[in-house]
Amino acid sequence: xxxxxxxxxxxxxMFTRPQIDxxxxxxxxxxxxxxxxxxxxxxxTVDDLREKVARFGTTDPADLKRMLRExxxxxxxxxxTTLKLTERPAVVLVVGVNGVGKTTxxxxxxxxxxxxxxSIVVGAADTFRAAAVEQLATWAERGxxxxxxxxxxxxxxxxxxxxxIDYAKRNxxxxxxxxxxxxxxxxxxxxxxLTKVRRVIEKQAPISEVLLVLDATTGQNGxxxxxxxxxxxxxxxxxxxKLDGSAKGGFVLAVQERTxxxxxxxxQGESIGDLxxxxxxxxxxxxxx
Numbered sequence: 001x002x003x004x005x006x007x008x009x010x011x012x013x014m015f016t017r018p019q020i021d022x023x024x025x026x027x028x029x030x031x032x033x034x035x036x037x038x039x040x041x042x043x044x045t046v047d048d049l050r051e052k053v054a055r056f057g058t059t060d061p062a063d064l065k066r067m068l069r070e071x072x073x074x075x076x077x078x079x080x081t082t083l084k085l086t087e088r089p090a091v092v093l094v095v096g097v098n099g100v101g102k103t104t105x106x107x108x109x110x111x112x113x114x115x116x117x118x119s120i121v122v123g124a125a126d127t128f129r130a131a132a133v134e135q136l137a138t139w140a141e142r143g144x145x146x147x148x149x150x151x152x153x154x155x156x157x158x159x160x161x162x163x164x165i166d167y168a169k170r171n172x173x174x175x176x177x178x179x180x181x182x183x184x185x186x187x188x189x190x191x192x193x194l195t196k197v198r199r200v201i202e203k204q205a206p207i208s209e210v211l212l213v214l215d216a217t218t219g220q221n222g223x224x225x226x227x228x229x230x231x232x233x234x235x236x237x238x239x240x241x242k243l244d245g246s247a248k249g250g251f252v253l254a255v256q257e258r259t260x261x262x263x264x265x266x267x268q269g270e271s272i273g274d275l276x277x278x279x280x281x282x283x284x285x286x287x288x289x
Contacts, residue, residue: 037250076280079262096213098182101241107139108275123164237264
């Protein structure tokens with residue numbers, strides 16, 4: 001079985017050569033494109049590095065590696081990746097099209113917050129599919145969170161959101177995660193539903209975050225699918241799922257620059273603990289080394 005491609009491995013071969021030459025630049029461009037940085041970010045990064053290498057008059061690949069790390073860190077650091085969860089209860093709406101890993105992400109996020117001693121309740125406001133409620137209940141249990149289910153089949157999503165906030169207030173629960181419908185049946189219908197959910201919640205408590213879940217394996221297509229959410233849902237941050245380490249790591253920067261929104265959480269595996277916050281310098285170090 002062939003060894004899995006990764007950006008770090010590709011760069012290691014490049015940076016152990018005796019000196020920077022034309023092949024270095026070609027290989028760097030190919031490596032960044034393969035890692036899903038996208039053509040615009042790749043071109044800008046390579047042009048920036050060429051200018052710096054010429055300015056400092058270096059031919060040492062170790063200098064290029066350091067410059068690459070600094071250049072990427074600077075671009076990542078332009079976004080505030082902090083989760084803003086200071087309100088009590090802190091209400092988080094989780095949005096995204098079906099199939100991106102929204103349900104599993106909510107369970108993993110509950111587990112992530114629980115590790116910091118926070119109490120969490122999940123609201124099953126995606127009432128369109130009965131299976132969605134059961135799946136969410138399973139993941140909420142794995143994540144150590146309480147769950148508020150619809151009281152009847154096909155219940156209005158906004159009323160489930162209302163019940164969830166009410167539960168949090170009555171029980172002193174610190175963080176509320178509200179699942180929402182992911183079907184893009186019609187842009188107008190979906191956005192009307194989300195608007196209603198938001199309006200009902202905001203009568204009870206401010207919304208701290210609206211997190212859009214994106215699947216890294218779909219690349220730029222995923223961003224295009226999610227444009228309705230980006231345009232209408234008041235998204236404050238992104239969660240990238242199915243991120244295969246440095247093989248697709250460039251998608252994180254590409255999607256931030258494409259949407260203008262920070263990536264706040266990363267999902268890099270299947271188990272309940274495989275969700276982390278996003279720290280730019282740590283991520284770049286893992287990506288490049």
